[in-house]
Structures are given as C-alpha cells and as structure tokens.
Amino acid sequence: MLPRLEARPEPSHAMRYAAPLLAVVLTLVGGLVIFATLGKNPIEGFRVFFLSPLKDAYGIAELLLKATPLMLIAVGLAVGFRANVWNIGAEGQYIVGAIAGGGIALYFEGSTNLLLLPLMVVGGAIGGALWASIAAVLKTRFNANEILVSLMLVYIAQLGVSWLVHGPWKDPQGFNFPQTKMFHDAALLPILVDGTRLNAAFLLALSALAAGYVFMQRSFPGFQMQVAGQADAAARYAGFSATRTIWTGLLAGGAMAGIAGMGEVSGPMGQLTEHVSNNYGFAAIIVAFVGRLNPIGIFFASLLMALLYLGGEQAQQYMNLPSSISKVFQGMLLFFLLGADVFVNYRLRFSSSKR
C-alpha cells in the first residue's frame, strides 16, 4: 500500500478553505514540538504564546492594533496577487508611507488644523503608491520583474529612513538617538478605547477590507484583474488592458502599505525611527495567502498573525526564548499552508501497485 498523489478532477472547494485551518493546526503542533525540544513545557508554552496575550481587554486591543497594518497591507496586496502582480516590496512601501506621513506631521508641527490627520493619511498613501509605481513603470516599460524590483526597493527605503533619522530629521533633544521628535497631539491618531493603544487606523483598516471586498468581488475592474491573473490571453482577447492591471495591482498594494506605515508612526510609535516596521510588509504576504486573497479571510488571518507577534513577545519575556520565535511561527504557518494547498488540487490515494 503506497500513498500517492492523484490529481483531482476539480479543485476541491472544501479543501481551499480547510487548508488554512489545517495549516494553523499544524503550526500549533509544530510549535509544541519546538517548545518541547527547547526544554520548555509545551503546555506552558502554548498558554504563554497563544492564551496569555488575550487574557484581558488590553490584550485584545493590542491584538487589533497589531492586526491593523497587516489587514491594510494584505488587502492591498491581494488586489495585485489576484491578478498575478507580485508586489513583494510592501515593506518598502510601508516605510515610505511612514516617512511621508511623518514628514507632514513634522512640517506642520504645532498645527491644530483638523485636516492635518487626513492630509497625513493621503500623504502616506501617496508615498507608498509612489514607491510601488517605480516597480510599475519598470514593469510596463521594460518588462522588469516586479518581484525583484519591489523587493530591492525595500532595502533602499530602509536605508532612506535610516539616513533621515540619523541626519536631517534627527530630534535635536533626542540624546543622539536615531529618531525624530515626538509628533504633537493633532498629528496623532485618536485612541478608540481609553486605556488602550487601539487607534483610528483600525477603522481605516476595516474600511479598506470593505472597499477591497467590493472591488474584488463585485466590481467590473476587479473582475478584469482576476481574468488577467488567470489567463492573460483571455484578458487580451476580451480587451482588458494588461498595463492597467499592473498599475492597479501595484498602486493598491503601495497605497495601503503607505497608509499602514503612516498609521504606525502616527499611532503607537508617535515618531519616526529606524525600526518603523516590524516586518509587517512581509508578514502581510503570508496573511494575504492564509486569508485566501479574500478580505474576510484576510481579517481573520491578520488576527492570527497578530497573535503570533504578541505571543512571540510574551515568549521572550516569560520563557526566555529568542525574539526570532515569532518568525519561526510565521515561517511554519506559510510552510504548512503551501503544503496543505497541494491537497486543493490533489488527493492522497492508497493503492497497491498491480505489477
């Protein structure tokens, strides 16, 4: 009796949605094994990692806070991913969005104009979109691979923010720390629940999910992009523009990542530093796929990914585990998801060979 993979006649609908859940379960099991091999009590590890972050209202607010940038970025990326536009550089677009939003806050320091925050949101979106548009220009003009271009632009953005906070934008009273001045109150996103750090960016994220849902599932341009992603000859035949697909895909991802970056500096951080990103731009790629490129799925996948971030911090504090434990979990999640996705198109068969 040898197990073998047999192609399914139709991709399994049930498996498409079961695969992320299966991946989550396998990630948990994998996590327990890792705790055990590190000499920790797996049950204790599970409790610290997955339960203790959620033990009170503050914990849940933190979860939503962490999930906010992930939702924003992932829903933007999903627009492109569905059309086979592979924007891998959301991390860079996030940073440029943070620079743009933060720059506006610093430029209008002391202003109490109510339009300042909206201006920062727009600025963040434009910043991220501009960064992504470099990849779009190179792709549409010279057919340069957007995966490589957008990824390399991440490093440029990282060095750019580093130069700013070490140089021209450094806080003169900051004891030489590489960071800007703290933003004034009018440039900070309002807190939603007193006593927590959850801010208005969460509402922006929810609106982005809703808008993403309408665009991807209900609108004709969204349909056109989906066709382009699945069969470019059919898109050409129907007269859907490939150039517009690339631009829309990259700009959506860039703008959303930019807003996420702006939301972070004008939210929990309150200033621009070198470490403006927590790898959200890359983690959001996993979120987008775990969420099946669907805004509803992305909502839940963001919460899960946020939990991995919080759990990792807890495990550092209480279990003496290195900070990279979060990344190990993220990696396992993606790994198991890709593995489980095989069963969308294939099934396992046990059969004895006849010869």
Place this chain on the structure above:
Amino acid sequence: MTEAAATPVPPANEPRLEMRGIRKVYPAVVANDGVDLTVMPGEIHAVLGENGAGKSTLMKIIYGVTRPTEGEIVWEGRTITPENPAHARSLGIGMVFQHFSLFETLTVVENVALALPGAPDLGYLARRIEKVSEKYGLPVDSRRLVHALSVGERQRVEIIRCLLQNPKLLIMDEPTSVLTPQAVRKLFETLRQLAAEGCSILYISHKLDEIQELCHTATVLRAGRVTGSCIPSHETPKSMARMMIGKDLPVPEHGAPLEGGEVRLRLAGLSHASDDPFGTDLKDIHLDVRSGEIVGIAGVSGNGQQELLYAISGEEPLSEKYPVQILGTEAGRMKPGRRRGLGFCFVPEERLGRGAVPRMTLAENALLTAHRQKMVKRGLIDFAAVDAFAFECINKFDVKCGGATAQARSLSGGNLQKFIMGREILQQPKLLVAAQPTWGVDVGAAAFIRQTLIDLRNAGAAILVISEELDELFEICDRIAVIAKGKLSPARRTTDTSVEEIGVWMSGMWPDADSGREKQHAA
C-alpha cells in the same frame, strides 16, 4: 470525395483487439458504459460519435493513458490492461494524436529518436526513416527541423514514428482535420497499404464521407454506449449521421445573399510582420466583408490565419490605422475593447485560455466579452443580468454543462465552443469573425451553429469565417478566399468555384498570385 467502396475485410480468424463491456466512470460522468468493440487484423475500423460520446476515452484506454473502471481488453487472444503508453507501444499499439507532439526546434530524426527506447544511433535511424517513408509513400527529409515542415509533413513524421515500432494497431484521431484535400488522398493511400499488410487501424473522425470512403466497418457511440455498427460503404453520410445523433440532420437553409450591403470590414493592404520566428508574415491583404454576407477564408493552418485574426481583433495592434477598417472606422491601432465597442464580435480558435477563462464559471465567462449587454452598472457587476445572459446562452445553444456555475474547463470542447459561439452571437454583432466555428463540435450542433450564422447573416450582419473545413465553408459562405503563406487570394463566389479549385489555391497557386490583390467585389 465519394469513391468506390473500400476493399472488403481480409478474412481472419482471431480478432486483433476485442473490448468487452468497457465502462469508465469519471467523478462527474460515465464516459463509457458497456462498450464492446472488435477489430480484426487488417481492418480499418471507424469509431463514430458526437462530442462527448466517449470516443476519446475509449482510445485512451486502449493506448494506456487511462484505465477502465470495468471491462476486459483482449489483445490477440490475451487479456491485458495497458498500463501506460509505453506498455501499449510495446504491445504493438501506436497512436497519432490530433495535436502533434513534436519539438519544433529539433530535426525529424531527433524527434523520432526521442520516442524510441534507449539512445538509437541517429544515422541508422535516419536510414530506417527513409526506408519506411519510401515504402509507404510518406516523403519527409529526416534532417529538416520540424518548425520548417508543413502540417501534412508533421503528420507524416508522427505516422512514421509509429510505423518504426511495427504496430499491429494504429489509432488515428481526427487525422484529416489539418490536411488539404490532396494530402488527405495521400494519407488514405498510406492507410490502405498498411491495412493490406495486416495492420489494424482505428480511425476516429466526424467526417462521414471520409469514413465512408476509407473504412471497412464502423462502430457508432452515443452517450458512452454503442448504438450500432455498420459497414460504411453500405450507408450514406446521412444515414450514419442519423445513427450518431439519433435523428435526421437539419440541412441549413441558405438564401441568396443580400446585395449591396455596406462594407462592415475592410482590409486595405494589411501587411504585418510576425513577432514569432515561426509565425507567418501577412502580405498586402485586401478583403471586403459586407452586411448580409458570409465570407470564408480557407487554407491549411499555419498560413497566416492566426496572425490575420490577431490583426483584425486588435490583440496585436498595428502601427497604422487604415489597414483594418471596422464599420467605416479605421481601427488598425485600436485596442480589442474599442473594436468590440463598434459592434465587432469574435470567436477565437483557442477556446480554453483565450475564448474562455478555464477556472471561471460560465457566468463569469459570459461577462468576459458580453459585459456591454448592460451587465455593468457604475463599475459594479449586475450579477442577475450576467446569470440571465449565461442562462439564455446555455439554453439556446444547448450547452451541456452543470449550469451557469460550472467552470469553463469542466465542459467538453464542443460544448465550450457552443457556449462561446452563443455568447458572441447573442450580442447581435454587426460584424462577427469566427475561427473554426464548429471545430470539435458534433454534427448536430455544427448544423445548428451554421444555421445560426446564416440567420445572423440574413438579419444583416457581416460574417467572416476562417476554417480549415472546406465542406463547411462551401455550405455556409457566399464568397470564399484562400490564405496561403500570408497572402490572401481573391474571393470567389461559392457558386462559381469548386472544392477542387480551392484545394489547388490552398497550396498558394491562384491566378495572379504574385499581386494577391482582391478585385473590387462587384456590388
């Protein structure tokens, strides 16, 4: 094409192949259900049937591509189960597929070597190819690169590749669909010679006159079951068609063309160099298609049909405006969407991946090109309108499918073709261009599609049909032109020409072929 009846079956005692009670169940359909088939040595045996009747599945079972769910296969008196094509070949079963499996950038001899076990000596192999090709009248130069060969020559390479293994049974799947009438003659001679030497041939085709001319016996399948067998020479194409679809074939009614309709498509000196190194350059093509007429373009595939269609549809925009004029608009540089906006609809040759998105539902595939039929309101999709359109298309064109939510790739080729034809026709185009409108569609549905095209013409549409099937073109077209090596012949009135004349033109030899300019069609 009807000639003297084929020679009678040579007497033989033991069947070469006997299939008993073959049943093949796929998750969604029963493709074969209790099929019996007996093939004698030296017999040319036709397998007839509509699309989805189970012919291909049956052949795949014999060639070891798939396995039957139930049933017995007896090969020369021994019960066997072909495990895979290599196993089938080792038994002496060869198959020539409808679509060739040759590497274009390799030579003939290299291609043949790839199909043989081990690493044969190329020089020796070339001599064997020469011998076989001489013996069976299949001339081909074994040193040439495949991309430089004509379609007929490529088919010869495929046949030679099978013959080198001394097959006892040769399966031919729709072998004549890509050949000129003259090349079909030659192929039949070869097949008759093979049969006379004792090789059995299973011949799959939907061209009833060919079967009548060539085959000794025929087994008819309908919906996975054997519905009859006959001796084709004792039948007429009409009687065989009745066996195949269970009823009489409607004959398309074809009135006189509307005279003096406005020009809806004008190709005014269309020249275009192909980007593809193996493509065909279009050279100074002139053609008018008027309201109320059907113009056909005949030709062996690969002579520029694809490039011409890309230029007309706008999938390959031109650098000049004037060479393609759609409804009086110089459209050479327009994108496909804008050309459709003028009232142009188009059925491409490839159905899956171009005419339809494989993993999308039929409703979504209706939206693909029919979205101008009030399916989009302020950027949002009106799903009710989409479903209604898809539903109408499925019903009117008798598309056999699991409803509007079925994925395009779950449909058989013929049914998807019906859906795509239906989708384009239901948009009531002012100008319709259709490539191979009935390709792979069963005779009943083909007759329906042809009638629909004629009705559309009678309602005043201009229709251009590009097809490799001369019979079809002669049946529906008012005028016929021929494309060869990227040049277009003058268009002749169908009533003033003949299959023979068009057949000669298909090799590029029409009077005044050097200028290739259409005389202005007398209105």
